[in-house]
Amino acid sequence: MPRQSPPAGPGEPDWAAAVAAVRGLGPESRVLLICHVNPDGDALGSMLGFGLGLRRLGVRQLQATFPGPPEVPEPFRWLPGLELLVPATGAYRDPDLVVCFDAASESRLGELAGRLAVPGPVLVLDHHASNTGFGDVQLVDPAAAATSVVAEELLARLDVPLDAEIAACLYVALTTDTGSFRFDATTPAVHQLAARLLATGIRPGDISREVFDTRPFGAVRLFGEVLGRARLEPPAAAGNGLVWTYATQDDLARHGQRPYVLEALIDSVRCTAEADVACVLKQVGPGEWAVSLRSKGAVDVSRVATALGGGGHRFAAGFTGRGDADAVVDRIRAELDSALVTS
Ligand code: 5GP
Ligand code: MN
Numbered sequence: 001m002p003r004q005s006p007p008a009g010p011g012e013p014d015w016a017a018a019v020a021a022v023r024g025l026g027p028e029s030r031v032l033l034i035c036h037v038n039p040d041g042d043a044l045g046s047m048l049g050f051g052l053g054l055r056r057l058g059v060r061q062l063q064a065t066f067p068g069p070p071e072v073p074e075p076f077r078w079l080p081g082l083e084l085l086v087p088a089t090g091a092y093r094d095p096d097l098v099v100c101f102d103a104a105s106e107s108r109l110g111e112l113a114g115r116l117a118v119p120g121p122v123l124v125l126d127h128h129a130s131n132t133g134f135g136d137v138q139l140v141d142p143a144a145a146a147t148s149v150v151a152e153e154l155l156a157r158l159d160v161p162l163d164a165e166i167a168a169c170l171y172v173a174l175t176t177d178t179g180s181f182r183f184d185a186t187t188p189a190v191h192q193l194a195a196r197l198l199a200t201g202i203r204p205g206d207i208s209r210e211v212f213d214t215r216p217f218g219a220v221r222l223f224g225e226v227l228g229r230a231r232l233e234p235p236a237a238a239g240n241g242l243v244w245t246y247a248t249q250d251d252l253a254r255h256g257q258r259p260y261v262l263e264a265l266i267d268s269v270r271c272t273a274e275a276d277v278a279c280v281l282k283q284v285g286p287g288e289w290a291v292s293l294r295s296k297g298a299v300d301v302s303r304v305a306t307a308l309g310g311g312g313h314r315f316a317a318g319f320t321g322r323g324d325a326d327a328v329v330d331r332i333r334a335e336l337d338s339a340l341v342t343s
Helices: 014-022 040-055 106-118 145-159 164-177 187-199 204-212 217-228 248-254 260-267 301-307 325-339
Strands: 030-035 063-067 095-102 122-126 137-140 232-233 242-246 277-287 288-295 316-322
Touching: 014 137, 030 040, 030 106, 030 137, 040 063, 040 095, 040 145, 040 164, 040 325, 063 260, 095 106, 106 277, 122 145, 137 145, 145 187, 145 301, 164 204, 217 242, 217 248, 242 260, 242 325, 248 260, 248 277, 260 277, 277 325, 288 301, 288 325, 301 316, 301 325, 316 325
Parallel strands: 030 063, 030 095, 095 122, 122 137, 242 277
Antiparallel strands: 232 242, 277 288, 288 316
């Protein structure tokens, strides 16, 4: 069950416990880094950036992994630290320390959830208000714009200096989760962190082009088709409006595209002026959809997603939908009214 009130953020005892867990590692200790299924820029960037930091501390036996197929989405295939990645099936069975990134609940860890019952402590770095409090040490800060904000603070407390490789990873995480510094979570502290990262010499133009602005032509054509079938429902969410579309596995196959290209689709849909809530259904199997929800503020989409078995943030959330697309949207529509933000 999600906790009722958001966690307040890590306190000094939590930071001290996390630092002690890392400082207590011996030369032969094995460390396993994990992040959520279908990893995004924050999951991969915070995990690999932190992993490179552990390398700098002399941790030699170090693996990073995520559940599902061991495929890194194309926009992230240049990230420093990719050499730390192993398929989930090959990950350490009894690590001395597990560090988990950007996962609000064990369900987001797929088959790796079973790996949390290990001899070593489980450290959880996250920024979801819906975090369930799993693991032994929680560094969960719902006020943080990205998990990488938490990761950078832990690295600083471990006296690991930022270098260009670590910074590139953390910068990817920060820009993806803040929508390139557009969302309200973009506080002065976020820009101060960005300044520290840029001071290492990383090139933001090159990084943004790789991560946000490079797609195969087939993805452009696919977007045209999928956006062309978007539907606008002004009466939904008590008149605040819903816009939605869907993309099937057949759509991907026809255009010769990998699923990752669909991650950017929600950004094209959510700019619809006439709708507070935007939704994209991405087919992941027969009658199974990865659903992305976005809000402009009238609806708390994390409540919608949580009611339907998922989670996320107030303005961005998701869940796995089952059945045909219309049935999934019916269920979303039915949850919108009770997720209206009243205050
Ligand atoms: P996205 O739409 O970009 O995949 O996800 C938006 C937000 O919703 C992210 O913060 C992500 O953690 C959360 N989210 C997406 N899908 C799921 C899901 O199936 N379960 C849970 N618990 N959270 C999800
Ligand atoms: Mn995140």
